[in-house]
Structures are given as C-alpha cells and as structure tokens.
Amino acid sequence: MSNTPPKDSDIPYTLEEMPITQHLIILRRHLIKIIAILLLLFFCLLPFANESYQLLSAPLRAQLPVSSSMIATDVTATFMAPFKLNFFVALMLSMPFIIYQLWAFIKPALYEKEKSLAVPLLLGSIFMFYTGIAFAYFIALPSILHFFISVSPDSVAPMTDINSYLSFCLKLFLVFGMTFEIPILTLILILIGIVSTEQLVAKRKFIIVGCFFIAMFVTPPDALSMIMLAIPMWLLFELGLLMGKLIEKRRVQ
Template identity: 75%
Template sequence: MNTTNTQSSPPVSITEIPVEELEKMSFTEHLVILRQHLFKTVALLLILFFCLLPFANHTYQILSEPLRAQLPTSSSMIATDVTATFMAPFKLNFYIAIMLAMPFIIYQIWSFIKPGLYEKEKLLTFPLLVGSIVLFYLGIAFAYFLVLPSILHFFISVSPETVAPMTDINSYLTFCLKLFLVFGLTFEIPIITLLLILIGIVSTQSLIEKRRFIIVGCFFIAMFVTPPDAISMIMLAIPMWLLFEIGLLVGRFLEKRKEG
C-alpha cells in the first residue's frame, strides 16, 4: 500500500510574489498578508513591553527628571489616584515600546506596500519612510531636552510664592506625551513638503510665493497646540518654519535634478 506524505508549504511573503500574481490576488488574500505583518508587529510590541516592564519605574524617573529639577526642595510630585503610581509608569512603558518598535513597524509597512510600487517609487519611498522615523525621534529629543525644561521653568517661576507646585504624575505624563507627539509630528514637515512636491500637488515656486502665509500659519498653529505661553509657541513655530525651508530646499534640488 502506497502512502503519500503531504507537507503544508510555509506562508509566502508578499515580497516574494511576482507582480503578475499580485495583481490577480483578491482583497481577502491581501488581508491575509496584511495580518501576517500585523502579527509580527504586535508580537514585537508585546516582547518589548514585557522586557521593559521591570524598568518602568526607572523610565518614569527619567521622564520626570526635568520637572523634579525645577521643583522647590519642599515640593514633590503627587498621585491623586490610588492606581496612579502603577498606571502612569505602565502607560509610559507601553509608549516606549511603541517608539522602540517604530523602525520595525515602518519596515513592515514598507514590506506590505513595496510589491505594488514602481521601481522609481521604491527608490523614493524607503528613504522617505526612514527619514520620517528619524525626524520623529529628533522631534521627541528636541522636546525633551530643550522645550520641556524651558516650559516647566517658566510655569514654576511664575507661580505665586504662597502656592507650592506639586504636579500629579498622571497629568505630567499626559502633558509630556502630548508635547512629544506635537513636536514629533512637527518634525515631519520636511517629509510632508517633499511628498506634496513629488506628487505634484504643489510646486516649489508656489510654496515660495506663499512663504509669508506659511510662516504666519506656523505661528497660528503653534499658538493652539502648545501651552499658553510665548516661549513654547516660539519654540514650536520657529522649528516648523525652518523645517519647511529644509523640505523646500530639498524639493527644489529634486525638481532641478528631474528637469536636468
């Protein structure tokens, strides 16, 4: 009696699928491949989260260092909720895991969309994805080392002498994460500017003609997304303007290279 051994073939990565077969794939098959990339991303996030969990309190100490350095010796951070001493470092640990996994997440996005791109688009997309994550990290670093200490010093220095500043740890975490997100996204302006130019929605000449309105728009946006003080508004608006100029400069270089 003959027996036939059948072995299930391993799942094929989307990058290994020929373009002809990729075009014939159904929507469900694309979702299956997307699920593979999502599974890898979630798995890495969980691994990083549990590896960082023993250091959660130490990580929060690093985050709170700019505030503790500004507080008077008689003041300290407080917890207004019973679970705050556990939840604040726990939430921060989760956000740290996401930030550390961001290059891998970007790579998974790139792996999923790469087969559907033309060769010229592939050459541009990957550097833009890498540049976006680098700029996001730079924005967070800029906010932590320069902006956050300046804002905290301003607010604590103007507090009345009869009031002892004591910040809740959950409120401080929310404030920092919002600040980091704002500056992280702000540092994406060169990438956004380049994409608009490359896609053809705008030209460098039209952006140059509207430069004065864009500068005013930078200060207008900064006024609404930063705390209500002039220091933080200026520290966001000026980098927004300079980053726009960088994106414009690179865009002009690419346009001239394309014409040549």
C-alpha cells in the first residue's frame, strides 16, 4: 500500500465520519491557501504602505490645527506603523477568500438545507463587516476626532503619535466591523432555534441597555463614542429581529 498522503480528490467529502488525520490534512491545505493569499496581498500592497497610512490619517490631519502635526515617539514607528497597517489591509481584503476556505472546510458536514442558508449568511456577514468598517472610517472616526480635538485646552497643541493613532483606528474598525454582524448573528440564533422573535421582543429593553453597557467598555471614554456605537448596535439588532420575523412568517405559511 502506498504511503503517499491522499490528495484532495482522494478524500471523500461526505457526511460520513472520517479519521481525525484526514480532517487535519484537509484543514492544513485550506490554511496554506489562506496564508498564501494573505502573504501575496501583503507583499503586493507593501510598496503602497505609506500611501495607505496617509489615507488612514486623513481624518485626523483634517482636524488638526495648522501648527500641529502627527509625531513618532519611537525610532522604528515611521516604519512599523505603515507596516502594521499594510498587514491589516491585506487581511481585510483577503477576508472573503478566508471565509470561503473556512466554508469549504465545513461544507461537507452540512445538510442541503443548511448549505442553502449558509451561503447568503456568509455573503451577508462579509458585506456587513465591510459596511461597519466604512461607517467607522467615514462617520464615527471624524466625529470622535473632532470632539476630542475641540475640547483640548487652548494652551495644548494636539500632536498624536502615529502608532497610537493606528492602534486607535484598528480597534475602532474591528469594533464597528463586529458590531455590524449583529443582524447576521441575531438571524442565526433565530434560525437554529436558540431563541425566538417573541423572546427577543420580550427582552428588548434589556438588550438595549446591554448595547449601551458594551459600548461603554469598548469605545473611548466619552459619551459621543458610546452613543455612536450603542445606537447602531440597537438598530442592527432591530434589523436582525425584523428579518427573523419575516422568516418565521414564511415557515408558518
């Protein structure tokens, strides 16, 4: 018997139980593809790393007084900040491919009905994640920066460190990206029967309070940031609840 590892075509993608080693072989191949596309995008975008940081810092530079500028408090910051941002951009651009590879790995274990529901949910989650990042960059970030700079004392010239600004922005993007997944998460919980729309409606007031409570901990310590996250969280929950009600109506019919 040959000791050659099985090829993808030799591995039965069925619902039958497979040895754990075959699962690991399949998972490894998907992970290799993910790493390959991530590295490819990273090196393709690397020559434009400084331009990417200029684009990221545009909302801050638009708010700074004429006499102020961004600063680097570390010798390596001028290299590392664009480098980190470049990796984040590569990760975000490769996200659809990453999700597809994860989907391809779990697809054989799903029934046909589950597969038909999973595809639109996956596409919806990708779209909502990008929408959340766009909302953070074009709406939340300029508003939050304007607030912080406008309340700074006249005797203090705001000069933000480039690494600190990068960390602030990436955290904001991830928080809003995950927040915009709430309708998809709500819909999944309803579809798999963990909760019903009636239960969610009954607990609506607690969920709204929870939105503000979570926003208070994951946003900068100011009321504006908290409100700009909590209100979208609440509205997105209502969107997921509405879609869940429509699906439940179809089931009854």
